[in-house]
Structures are given as C-alpha cells and as structure tokens.
Amino acid sequence: MEQNIYTDLSEGITCIDTGYLRPQMAACYLVVHNGEAAIIETGTNYTIPRITALMEQKGISKEQIRYVIPTHVHLDHAGGVGGLMAIMPNAQLVVHPRGARHLIDPAKLIQGTIAVYGEEKYHRLYGDLVPVPAERVIEAEDELKLDLNGRELLIRHTPGHAEHHFCVWDQQSKGWFSGDNFGLSYREFIGNEKRHIFPATTPVHFNPDKMLDSLNLLMSYQPKRFYLTHFCLLEEPQKYVPILKQRIQEYCDIALANEKTEDPYVGIKQALLDLEGNVLADYIADMSVQSAKEFIDMDAELNAQGLKVWLQRRAA
Ligand SMILES: [Zn+2]
Numbered sequence: 457m458e459q460n461i462y463t464d465l466s467e468g469i470t471c472i473d474t475g476y477l478r479p480q481m482a483a484c485y486l487v488v489h490n491g492e493a494a495i496i497e498t499g500t501n502y503t504i505p506r507i508t509a510l511m512e513q514k515g516i517s518k519e520q521i522r523y524v525i526p527t528h529v530h531l532d533h534a535g536g537v538g539g540l541m542a543i544m545p546n547a548q549l550v551v552h553p554r555g556a557r558h559l560i561d562p563a564k565l566i567q568g569t570i571a572v573y574g575e576e577k578y579h580r581l582y583g584d585l586v587p588v589p590a591e592r593v594i595e596a597e598d599e600l601k602l603d604l605n606g607r608e609l610l611i612r613h614t615p616g617h618a619e620h621h622f623c624v625w626d627q628q629s630k631g632w633f634s635g636d637n638f639g640l641s642y643r644e645f646i647g648n649e650k651r652h653i654f655p656a657t658t659p660v661h662f663n664p665d666k667m668l669d670s671l672n673l674l675m676s677y678q679p680k681r682f683y684l685t686h687f688c689l690l691e692e693p694q695k696y697v698p699i700l701k702q703r704i705q706e707y708c709d710i711a712l713a714n715e716k717t718e719d720p721y722v723g724i725k726q727a728l729l730d731l732e733g734n735v736l737a738d739y740i741a742d743m744s745v746q747s748a749k750e751f752i753d754m755d756a757e758l759n760a761q762g763l764k765v766w767l768q769r770r771a772a
Contacts, residue, residue: 462510463688465681467629468607470514471688472506474499474532476581477754480643480687482532485633486510487626492605494523495547496624496633497685500535501583507540521547522604527635528621529555530658531569531582533685538562538586549588550602552613553595555620560590596622614674616667617656623674631681637670638693639700640686640755645739645748652739653696654732655704656686656755657762664708664766671700706731711763720767725760732756 460479463471468488476482476499484497486507493516495507511518521544526534529551537559541549551559558565562585570578594600598613610625617636624633632638636656645652655667675697682690690696707728714723729749736748743751 461506465629465683465689467626467631469626469629469631469683470510471683472499472503472510473687474503474536475506476500476503476532483683483685483688484533484536485683486514486516487604487607487609488514488516489607489628490605491520492522493520494525494602494604494609495521495540495544496525496527496683497533497635498524498526498536498540499533500531500581501539501586503536504539504543507536508543518544519546523548523550523602523609525550525602525609525624525633526555526559527623527633527637527685528552528618529558529565530618530636531565531585533635534559535582535585538588539583541588541592542586547592548594549592550594550596550600550611552620552622553597556593556595558620559588560593562587598622612673614670615661616663616665616670617658617661619661621670623670625677625679629681630677630679631683632674632677632679632693633683634674635685637667638674638682638684638690639696639703641684641690641696642687642751644743644751645736647739650695650739651690652736653690653699653703654735654752654755655700655707655759657704657707657759657766659758659762659765662762662766664704667704668701671697707759707763708766711767715767715771721760721764724763725756728756728759729753 474482487494596611600611602609614623639653641651641653710727714720
C-alpha cells in the first residue's frame with residue numbers, strides 16, 4: 457500500500473487521504489471510541505478500500521461503524537456515502553436536512569456532475585453514486601448531539617460555503633471537523649511556522665456574510681484543532697482567522713472589480729491567482745511561484761466560478 461495515506465492524530469482520530477485527484481488533496485476521518493466508530497467525510501467510492509483497510513488494521517468491524525457523517529454533499533466529501541452505507545449494516549447517515557434528499561436519491565447530483573464533467577470523468581472521479589435508504593438517514597438539525605458510545609459529537613449548521621453545510625464539534629479533542637468552512641490549507645505550503653490558507657468560495661451557495669458568521673461561531677467554542685478536509689490537522693486556529701477574514705473580503709473585492717467585464721470569471725480567476733501567487737511566495741521552499749499557482753489552479757477556478765455566481769445572485 458502507498459505510504460502516508462493514514463495520519464494518526466491521537467484521541468482516537470485518524471486522518472485518511474481519500475486519494476481524490478492527488479495525494480494530500482482531500483481527507484476523511486475515522487473516529488474510534490469505546491468500540492464504536494464514526495466516519496466523518498467519506499471521499500469518493502474509490503476511498504472506500506482505504507477506509508476498510510484502516511478499519512482492519514485497527515480491528516474495527518463494519519458492524520461497529522455507528523455513523524457516517526459528510527459535512528456537506530459536495531462529492532469530494534460525500535461521493536462515497538452510499539457505497540459505504542451499503543457495507544456498514546449498523547451505520548446511520550447523518551446529513552444536513554438540505555442535503556439529505558440528494559443522498560437518498562442521488563439522481564440530481566449525478567446529473568449535475570455529468571453536466572459539468574461529462575459521463576466519463578464523472579465515473580473516473582467518483583465511481584457510481586449509490587442511493588441511501590431513507591430510513592437510515594438522520595437529518596441533522598442545528599445543535600444535534602450524537603452519542604458515539606459516550607463521546608459527544610455536536611452538529612452546528614455553518615452556511616457560507618454551502619447552504620447544506622454543517623461542522624462537527626468533538627468536545628473530547630476540542631476540535632472541529634470543519635469541512636470547507638475554515639478554508640483550504642495544503643500541507644505543501646508551510647511558511648514561517650504557519651500554513652498557507654485560503655477560503656473555498658465554490659459554487660453555488662458562497663455567501664461571505666454567512667461564511668464570516670460561521671467562522672465566528674466555530675471560534676466561539678475556543679477550538680484547539682481543526683480537522684480540515686483540505687487537508688488534515690490544523691493547530692492554533694486563532695492564527696488563521698484574521699487571514700481568512702481578510703482573504704474573504706479581498707476575494708469579494710476582486711469579484712466586484714470584475715463585475716462589469718464581459719466575462720467576470722476570467723478576470724476574477726486571474727486576480728485570485730495573482731493574489732495567492734504573491735502570498736504563496738512566503739510559503740514555498742522548493743517550488744517556484746509559477747508551480748505553486750498551477751498547484752492551486754483548480755481551486756482558483758472553482759473559487760472564481762463561485763464568486764461569479766455570488767455576483768449574479770447579488771445583482772438579482
Ligand atoms: Zn464543498
């Protein structure tokens with residue numbers, strides 16, 4: 457097996473590299489407590505063998521999986537949900553009420569993804585989405601408390617990145633499984649005792665005010681750690697809050713500056729890459745700024761698309 461797929465984070469938590477697109481791009485987590493386990497984020501169908509191999513290593517049976525918990529229904533987070541649920545007989549799926557129906561009947565997700573990527577790429581990236589029986593789904597209202605055999609996992613609704621997004625608070629480790637609401641921070645970019653971080657303004661729900669409110673909500677718990685989906689553990693989160701807040705503002709300013717151009721997307725993407733290119737210079741050792749910009753090109757593309765949709769919604 458490839459190396460570095462698993463990172464043990466103590467407190468019963470293991471970070472799993474889902475293998476989506478490239479190494480260390482997207483994570484999911486296995487949380488083990490008193491003989492029960494939860495899977496937070498799932499990656500795609502191609503991640504499932506990585507999850508089951510880890511469970512085998514840890515002596516966790518499929519029957520011991522109590523919860524499968526995607527933070528939202530974007531497919532790098534929830535693409536493997538149905539496939540996992542099909543082989544974990546006692547698991548309940550915990551999902552935001554606005555995302556539940558898409559996992560019970562994934563036809564719309566499939567259709568939308570094929571519309572963007574085409575059928576071949578949809579299968580190559582995600583496999584085939586499997587529906588989840590409705591009776592196995594917990595539609596998680598805000599402040600729902602889950603009991604993982606004595607360990608509390610608290611759901612808080614956190615819109616901003618997506619309307620169907622929540623974060624999961626683990627009181628035991630004082631950590632948030634934050635999905636995409638505490639930005640993207642790849643491990644390749646480490647500067648002066650700090651990691652590079654930037655917001656995920658992905659289509660189609662990005663809302664800066666809600667994202668800032670959600671950030672404040674998360675920080676009100678005085679977290680020690682963030683379990684990012686992109687990517688892995690982030691400690692001393694308070695260091696990153698001013699950066700994220702500033703960057704969200706700058707991203708919106710960039711969008712507004714391009715609003716009247718023929719295709720705002722083009723100018724926005726270039727400006728995002730230029731901005732991050734300048735910032736990244738302080739976070740790269742062996743990489744050129746050009747390579748660093750190429751590394752985040754897909755994120756810049758999604759972020760620019762999301763900002764364009766935000767402009768359209770604002771104007772309407
Ligand atoms: Zn997302």
